[in-house]
Amino acid sequence: MFPKQTQYDLVIVGGGLAGLVAAVSAREQGRSTLVLEKGRSIGGDGNYVEGAMGVDSYLQKQQGVQIDRTKLLQSELDYSHYEASAPHLKKLIDNSGATIDWLHDLGVKFSQVGGQGKSWPTIHSFAGGGHAAVQVLFAKAQAMGAEFAMSVSAKQLLLQNGHITGVTIMNEATGQTRDVTTTDVILATGGYVDNPALVQQRTPFASRLLSVSDGKSTGDGMQLAWQAGAAHYQLGAIQYGGGAIYDRQQPPFVHMASQLAAAATQEAILWVNERGERFVNEDVNDNMCHAGGAILTQARTFSILDQAAVDHLTNVGLYKVVGNSPVSPARFDQLQAEIDHDTTRGAKYLTQAATIEGLANKLHLGKLPTTIAHYNQLVQAGADTDFGKAAAYLTSVRQGPFYAVELGVGMACALGGLRVDEDNGVLNDHGYPVPGLYAVGNDAAGMLVGDTYAVTLPGSTAGYAAFSARNAVQHLA
Numbered sequence: 001m002f003p004k005q006t007q008y009d010l011v012i013v014g015g016g017l018a019g020l021v022a023a024v025s026a027r028e029q030g031r032s033t034l035v036l037e038k039g040r041s042i043g044g045d046g047n048y049v050e051g052a053m054g055v056d057s058y059l060q061k062q063q064g065v066q067i068d069r070t071k072l073l074q075s076e077l078d079y080s081h082y083e084a085s086a087p088h089l090k091k092l093i094d095n096s097g098a099t100i101d102w103l104h105d106l107g108v109k110f111s112q113v114g115g116q117g118k119s120w121p122t123i124h125s126f127a128g129g130g131h132a133a134v135q136v137l138f139a140k141a142q143a144m145g146a147e148f149a150m151s152v153s154a155k156q157l158l159l160q161n162g163h164i165t166g167v168t169i170m171n172e173a174t175g176q177t178r179d180v181t182t183t184d185v186i187l188a189t190g191g192y193v194d195n196p197a198l199v200q201q202r203t204p205f206a207s208r209l210l211s212v213s214d215g216k217s218t219g220d221g222m223q224l225a226w227q228a229g230a231a232h233y234q235l236g237a238i239q240y241g242g243g244a245i246y247d248r249q250q251p252p253f254v255h256m257a258s259q260l261a262a263a264a265t266q267e268a269i270l271w272v273n274e275r276g277e278r279f280v281n282e283d284v285n286d287n288m289c290h291a292g293g294a295i296l297t298q299a300r301t302f303s304i305l306d307q308a309a310v311d312h313l314t315n316v317g318l319y320k321v322v323g324n325s326p327v328s329p330a331r332f333d334q335l336q337a338e339i340d341h342d343t344t345r346g347a348k349y350l351t352q353a354a355t356i357e358g359l360a361n362k363l364h365l366g367k368l369p370t371t372i373a374h375y376n377q378l379v380q381a382g383a384d385t386d387f388g389k390a391a392a393y394l395t396s397v398r399q400g401p402f403y404a405v406e407l408g409v410g411m412a413c414a415l416g417g418l419r420v421d422e423d424n425g426v427l428n429d430h431g432y433p434v435p436g437l438y439a440v441g442n443d444a445a446g447m448l449v450g451d452t453y454a455v456t457l458p459g460s461t462a463g464y465a466a467f468s469a470r471n472a473v474q475h476l477a
């Protein structure tokens with residue numbers, strides 16, 4: 001539905017997590033505000049978010065969690081190989097706790113705060129997940145008078161003498177277009193993870209990457225900004241979500257809550273490549289982005305499980321706690337049932353054989369028998385002298401039937417493409433802001449990362465979505 005008026009103080013492009021926070025913040029300032037959302041539903045990938053990053057929030061204070069901000073900044077800069085912007089990252093860190101408190105005061109509920117794998121304890125889990133937070137923010141923005149145009153996309157930014165003067169918008173159902181006048185535009189379109197051509201520019205492995213986004217993060221923000229004179233900043237990090245079931249027949253979200261997927265990717269048992277050779281300490285999955293990177297060093301990756309592991313995971317418990325992930329029960333009590341179901345329907349990503357040799361023959365993994373014999377010796381000795389996996393995760397592979405699950409790499413978001421200043425103003429090639437143009441959330445989060453996503457600072461994209469949206473609104477002309 002087209003908006004009611006033709007002129008607004010502020011137009012926000014994208015009604016995801018960042019766009020909703022921007023809408024509430026803008027109404028706090030009394031600005032007439034239009035939110036364009038190209039989808040039929042609100043919230044974007046914000047609906048799937050587990051939690052948001054914060055430092056010195058009310059919850060951390062309650063729980064006595066203390067983080068040295070300077071050490072945190074230093075370690076994140078190191079992790080990014082200094083490709084992250086130090087002032088931008090510092091501003092996020094310094095304001096992230098207050099942003100969590102602001103969300104909490106609005107009515108967004110948090111259930112816990114902690115870390116993920118080997119990380120800083122910064123992720124504040126949303127009670128009821130991201131969807132619940134999105135609903136609170138949407139209701140609040142509407143109650144405060146922000147207008148939402150659903151199934152309406154921004155197609156072009158209008159400028160006069162280099163200043164933003166409006167936006168050409170399109171009704172996604174009818175294809176009709178119309179111009180809306182405004183002096184300020186905030187781009188909050190969610191980055192480019194669903195744009196295969198852009199992903200391919202960033203990495204040669206695009207065909208093995210499985211987006212778990214809602215499909216609407218097609219890089220519109222950066223393309224609108226580039227047309228308006230913004231600099232082409234580096235297409236930055238893709239958030240590899242670690243190993244994911246490589247299913248060529250069904251979309252990745254089908255496996256989001258799969259216990260087989262969690263067992264194959266998170267339990268650190270045994271991963272081998274296309275020749276059947278082990279190539280990494282499987283507990284690399286403590287950092288899902290590193291796990292994704294490691295998997296992509298091989299042409300194919302298979303996670304090997306034996307029946308003893310399946311029985312243990314199904315009936316006794318996990319070998320490895322699964323961080324803050326949605327799939328984090330005490331046991332994978334559906335694992336055997338999922339294996340049986342997938343076997344019956346002939347799922348191509350799952351191969352099963354009575355013997356190791358049989359499994360190797362089915363998948364042409366010539367070295368698998370030798371690899372497993374050697375791996376079992378390491379398990380018996382209690383030390384992974386090959387790659388240094390923690391002794392606690394050395395689990396032998398001995399009892400048939402044996403299973404191989406083929407892994408690709410999940411990806412949740414892709415950041416970069418735009419350069420913004422400390423006020424989230426979009427910069428042109430000369431390093432100066434395009435007057436009236438701002439980018440927030442994933443559209444601007446390339447400022448925080450280097451060659452890989454900062455999973456060491458868990459919740460950072462959601463935390464940044466909220467921080468940057470408020471930051472931009474506070475600095476509107």
Ligand SMILES: Cc1cc2nc3c(=O)[nH]c(=O)nc-3n(C[C@H](O)[C@H](O)[C@H](O)COP(=O)(O)OP(=O)(O)OC[C@H]3O[C@@H](n4cnc5c(N)ncnc54)[C@H](O)[C@@H]3O)c2cc1C
Pocket residue numbers: 013014015016017018019036037038039042043044045046047048049050051052053152153154155188189190191212213214216217218220221411412413440441442443458459460461462463465
């Ligand atoms: C499964 C999953 C789990 C995740 N979990 C976490 C987590 O736990 N913690 C974390 O920090 N991050 C997580 N993320 C990352 C997540 O992308 C961000 O935290 C957050 O959603 C970013 O907010 P955003 O507003 O930038 O993008 P989004 O929330 O995706 O919103 C972008 C919106 O813009 C709209 N849009 C796009 N183009 C246009 C256009 N041209 N016109 C109008 N509207 C447009 C889209 O339809 C969408 O609604 C997760 C992502 C996924 C996919």
